[in-house]
Amino acid sequence: MQNLLNDLHLYELVLLFLGIFLFLILSAGLLYYIIKKEEIKRLLLFFPIPILMIGYPSVQEITISSDKIAFSKYQEEYIQNPNDTVAKQKLEQLTEKLEERAQTPEDILQISKAKLLLGNNTEAIKYADKAIKTEKERSESDSETSPAVPDTDDINTAQQRPKTTNQAIQLKQLAHIQNMESLDMDTATLKAKIKNVKVDDELIGAKQIVKRKTLEKLRTNN
Numbered sequence: 001m002q003n004l005l006n007d008l009h010l011y012e013l014v015l016l017f018l019g020i021f022l023f024l025i026l027s028a029g030l031l032y033y034i035i036k037k038e039e040i041k042r043l044l045l046f047f048p049i050p051i052l053m054i055g056y057p058s059v060q061e062i063t064i065s066s067d068k069i070a071f072s073k074y075q076e077e078y079i080q081n082p083n084d085t086v087a088k089q090k091l092e093q094l095t096e097k098l099e100e101r102a103q104t105p106e107d108i109l110q111i112s113k114a115k116l117l118l119g120n121n122t123e124a125i126k127y128a129d130k131a132i133k134t135e136k137e138r139s140e141s142d143s144e145t146s147p148a149v150p151d152t153d154d155i156n157t158a159q160q161r162p163k164t165t166n167q168a169i170q171l172k173q174l175a176h177i178q179n180m181e182s183l184d185m186d187t188a189t190l191k192a193k194i195k196n197v198k199v200d201d202e203l204i205g206a207k208q209i210v211k212r213k214t215l216e217k218l219r220t221n222n
Contacts, residue, residue, distance in 0.1 A: 008101075012057040019053025026050060064101060067094055071110070078117055079205035082212065092118060099127075105135035105164040112171050117209055121179035128168040128175070135164045163200070170199045174210045180217075190218055 008016070026046055033040045071094040077087040095114040102108045112127035139162065161169075174197060194211045 008057055008061060012060055015053050016057040019050040019055075019057075023047075023050035023054065064098070067098055070094060071098060071114070075110075075114060075117065076205070079209060082209060088118070102127075103134075105131045105138065105162075105168075108134055109164055109168055109171070112168065113203070113206055116171055116175050116178065116206055119178070119213065121175040124175040125172050125179075128171045131168040132165050135162050135168075167200055167203055170197065170203055171206070173197045174199070174203075174207060178210045178214055180214070187215065187218060190214060 026043065030040060030043055033043055070090070074087045074091040074094060077084055078091050081087065091114060095111060095118065098107070099111045102111050108127055108131040112124050112131060115121075115124035115127060177194060177197065191211070194207070194214065197207065199207050
């Protein structure tokens, strides 16, 4: 339930809970009218209001869930075939649609990944930083006594960090490589530089895309 509510805007949450509250009040009133054997037609006229108030956020949540499934699908399709213009266009549209609703570190991380795949490195870094910050805030709220884990690349430190934070740092490293304006190095050096960026299994495809695009830029510049 908590995961579902994370996708809704504040006004949608307010609308949902007010609708539930109003529906309960009307239901109690209806029961009272029935017990007292009074006319209930007028009361029934008000029931569509809370139903609409509850229905709108619910439809929004269903739409968002569907968009998330499609978002993951087109990410994978684009990774498998970067020349797929349809997958790229769909990914761009869904990224733009979902980024304003990304609230959890996991959702923000996926936006960062999509930005990286689409070549928007500045935005990829921005959302990676946001994912790290949101994860830190969540960890601190879960346990205020837990020590803060520094944002470094030390192996022992990385093992202490949440998975989301590690992947956000990995995305930032890939974005910085892909963001290079002038590549004053040979192909072998560049390949070694990319190889040195260790990523989780979920980001292997993104790393391959960065490698491909960066090598293409190197060949173009040379």
